[in-house]
Amino acid sequence: MKSPPTIIVQIVHIQGPQKGDILEFTQDLISIGRHPACHLRFPAGLTVVSRKHAEITREGNRFKILDKNSTNGTYVNGKKISEIYLKGGDVIAFSEAGPKVSFLTQMQEAQADIRDNSAAIARDPAPRELGQAVAAGEPAAKTDEVPVGNVRVPLVVQYGPTLRSFKELPIVIGKSPKCDLVIAHPALLDRHVQIFFWQDRYWVKDLTGQKLIRINQSPIGVQAPLNTDDDLSLSPQGPIFRFLGEGRLAELEQSSSASGAPSDEKDRQALEHPAPDEQDPKKSTSLFKKFFNH
Secondary structure, three states: OOOOOOEEEEEEEEOOOOOEEEEEEEOOOOEEEEEOOOOOOOOOOOOOOOOOOOOEEEEOOOEEEEOOOOOOOEEEEEEEEEEEEOOOOOEEEEEOOEEEEEEEEEEEEEHHHHHHHHHHHHHHHHHHOOOOOOOOOOOOHHHHHOOOOOOOOOEEEEEOOOOEEEEEOOEEEEEEOOOOOOOOOOOOOOOOEEEEOOOOEEEEEOOOOOOOOOOOOOEOOEEEEOOOEEEEOOOOOOOOEEEEEEEEEEEEEOOOOOOOOOOOOHHHHHHHHOHHHHHOOOEEEEOOOOOOOO
């Protein structure tokens, strides 16, 4: 038996005071504005956003955004709207020059028993023998390389204010303009890392030949699978991403130290577990702050 699918709405702040933050909602109505009761709440001093500015409502498997007679209007992909159905990747601006967010959705459907067993295995330390070490700093176990082939699966990567969406893997990340995702970070090589999909899991492959890629601070060797909430470091100097599951990577704040680890464990816990008064029991929230060292 399968339960009804859950659709997760993911809002990525790409411009404004909350740039880099990612929030996730599962309710059928998401209120937006400066009012303390709004689900997607902007700072009280950001007056270009009305107290009750807009709302996103679910209609079946579709989502519609409605402007709530805001003072400065709501814009989708640069066009002022009163209401419109949203598509994945749409950019929403609250006032013409106000804060901007990107709209994404992910459908979570109940899986058959075999998939449930796979999920249980993924949470168990044993599968890390496929290429991912258990202890931080411990080299990954050796394994035969798994095949890399073209697969139509989604991947969304948030890096700073940018959001890139891919419909097919594998992709290559690096500094070369020939890469699928170009990241101009001084620690990255021209062709740095590959992300691919094999046997219902997302994998990473180190293309540097220098064992620079780490998962949870552990070198992966050649390649390793990604588990939900894994931290993927592309070099000791960063950048670092959090794998949110379902093909979603979001940049994590990092220090300028050579370790490439989050600057402080307490700060990291604060990102993963917001204060109770900031939480809404009806939503699942993941907050990641952008920090980029040149």
